[in-house]
Amino acid sequence: MLRIDFNRLRFLIIDDNAHMRRIVRTLLHGFGAREVYEAEDGASGLEAFTHYMPDIIVADWAMPIFDGLELTQMIRQPGANSNPYVPIIMLTGHSEKKRVTAARDAGVTEFMAKPISAKALYQRILNVVANPRPFIKTKNYFGPDRRRNVSSNYVGPERRKGGQADTIRQSSLIDKAKVPG
Amino acid sequence: MAKVRPKKPSVATFGDYEMITPANELRKAVSEVADRDSDDPVARAEDALAQLSSEFSAWMDSESDRLDAVRRSIKSTGFNKTTRDALFRAAHDIKGEAATFGYPFVASSADSLCRLIEHTPEMDRIPTALVDRHVDAIRAIIREKARPDIVEIADALTTRLREVADHFLAHENRDRPDVLAGILTPPIAPSEQTV
Numbered sequence: 001m002l003r004i005d006f007n008r009l010r011f012l013i014i015d016d017n018a019h020m021r022r023i024v025r026t027l028l029h030g031f032g033a034r035e036v037y038e039a040e041d042g043a044s045g046l047e048a049f050t051h052y053m054p055d056i057i058v059a060d061w062a063m064p065i066f067d068g069l070e071l072t073q074m075i076r077q078p079g080a081n082s083n084p085y086v087p088i089i090m091l092t093g094h095s096e097k098k099r100v101t102a103a104r105d106a107g108v109t110e111f112m113a114k115p116i117s118a119k120a121l122y123q124r125i126l127n128v129v130a131n132p133r134p135f136i137k138t139k140n141y142f143g144p145d146r147r148r149n150v151s152s153n154y155v156g157p158e159r160r161k162g163g164q165a166d167t168i169r170q171s172s173l174i175d176k177a178k179v180p181g
Numbered sequence: 182m183a184k185v186r187p188k189k190p191s192v193a194t195f196g197d198y199e200m201i202t203p204a205n206e207l208r209k210a211v212s213e214v215a216d217r218d219s220d221d222p223v224a225r226a227e228d229a230l231a232q233l234s235s236e237f238s239a240w241m242d243s244e245s246d247r248l249d250a251v252r253r254s255i256k257s258t259g260f261n262k263t264t265r266d267a268l269f270r271a272a273h274d275i276k277g278e279a280a281t282f283g284y285p286f287v288a289s290s291a292d293s294l295c296r297l298i299e300h301t302p303e304m305d306r307i308p309t310a311l312v313d314r315h316v317d318a319i320r321a322i323i324r325e326k327a328r329p330d331i332v333e334i335a336d337a338l339t340t341r342l343r344e345v346a347d348h349f350l351a352h353e354n355r356d357r358p359d360v361l362a363g364i365l366t367p368p369i370a371p372s373e374q375t376v
Contacts, residue, residue, distance in 0.1 A: 001213070001214050001215070001216050001218065002211055002212070002213060002214075003211070003212050003213070003214040003218070003220075003222075004210055004211055004222070005209075005210045005211070005212060006210070006222070008209055008210040009207065009210050016270065017274050017278075019240045019243075019244070019274075019278060020274070020277070020278065022233070023230065023233070023278075023281060026226070026229050026230055026233050027226040027229065027230060028226075029229060030222070030225045030226030030227070030228065030229035030230065031222045031223075031225065031226050032222060032225070055206070055207055055210075056207075062269065062270050062273050063270075064266070064270070085190070085201075085203040087207075092277070093273045093274070093276045093277030093295075096363070096366065097366060098363055114276070114277035114278070114280075114281070115277065115278070115279070115280035115281045115285075115288075116281060118223045118226035118227045118230065119223050121226075122222060122223050122226070128207070129207040129208070129210055129211055130208075130211050132203070132205050132207070134200050134201060134202045134203075135190070135200070135201040135202075135203065136198055136199070136200060136201070137198060137199040137201060138197060138198045138199075139197070145200070
């Protein structure tokens with residue numbers, strides 16, 4: 001059985017809602033985390049990301065100034081900051097398919113629809129720590145590999161040219177979002 | 182904040198893409214323990230959250246007051262991007278927090294208000310009377326939480342609000358079939374799960 005030593009991880013919570021920040025902080029401390037930093041909007045979140053260099057970011061989507069999706073796009077800029085590969089767990093009240101897809105295409109690592117639960121948050125953190133996916137860089141995407149498994153039902157062309165990459169077998173972000181935590 | 186920079190990732194280049202495998206710096210935090218290990222971090226976190234729960238009622242009241250304050254500012258200044266976004270975030274936060282705070286039955290009303298704001302193409306056409314009905318319903322459901330029939334009341338209020346809102350949205354988006362299809366698609370993630 002895998003166990004996470006949370007006191008070896010540094011977290012950054014980015015959420016404009018103070019109550020939700022307190023909830024997430026409480027859960028992380030409950031898991032055993034000691035280093036938990038907070039920011040209350042996308043702009044200060046980006047600054048905190050640069051300053052604290054967190055191991056994992058837990059970010060809201062709907063925030064003033066710029067939102068969690070824009071924040072993700074700013075972080076997922078190869079060469080623009082010290083760690084464009086940082087795992088980003090998006091914790092949001094949005095649950096529509098187009099939102100999950102947009103989050104995936106922005107480079108979000110894990111998607112978690114509210115209401116939050118300790119179990120769901122733990123599972124997302126365990127996944128990014130123990131089973132990280134490689135990153136894919138194309139002319140219009142940079143982020144975690146969006147192919148988590150091989151679909152036998154897929155009948156379209158192979159869109160990646162020049163080689164068959166290994167595929168990491170994991171549930172798709174959409175499938176995972178359907179499952180209560 | 183001093184921290185060692187991550188090691189360089191390995192890069193495999195293919196025809197039109199690169200596969201980059203960063204060094205897993207977080208693996209240091211994972212260890213293998215015996216299955217019989219009794220430490221349960223999820224249970225510890227749930228206990229910590231339970232200890233915080235005495236504050237949830239006051240927090241929900243403050244969220245309700247915040248929603249009311251935004252509604253009042255819209256009444257005096259009208260809809261603009263700032264007030265519309267503030268109203269959306271206030272309703273969206275209630276939707277997301279409701280179950281955690283012990284008010285799962287208010288999430289659907291807040292969701293209906295979010296849909297009304299998000300999917301009305303021209304913000305000037307968002308009917309303030311319908312916004313009022315949503316805000317009043319949300320506040321009433323929160324206020325009357327202790328009533329034994331609150332679930333039935335909330336359900337009846339929400340069903341009616343949603344019907345009116347959907348009717349309005351269908352009309353406003355009648356020339357945008359793709360948007361309309363998205364509006365009518367049910368969410369794929371659970372929205373009323375308890376902690």
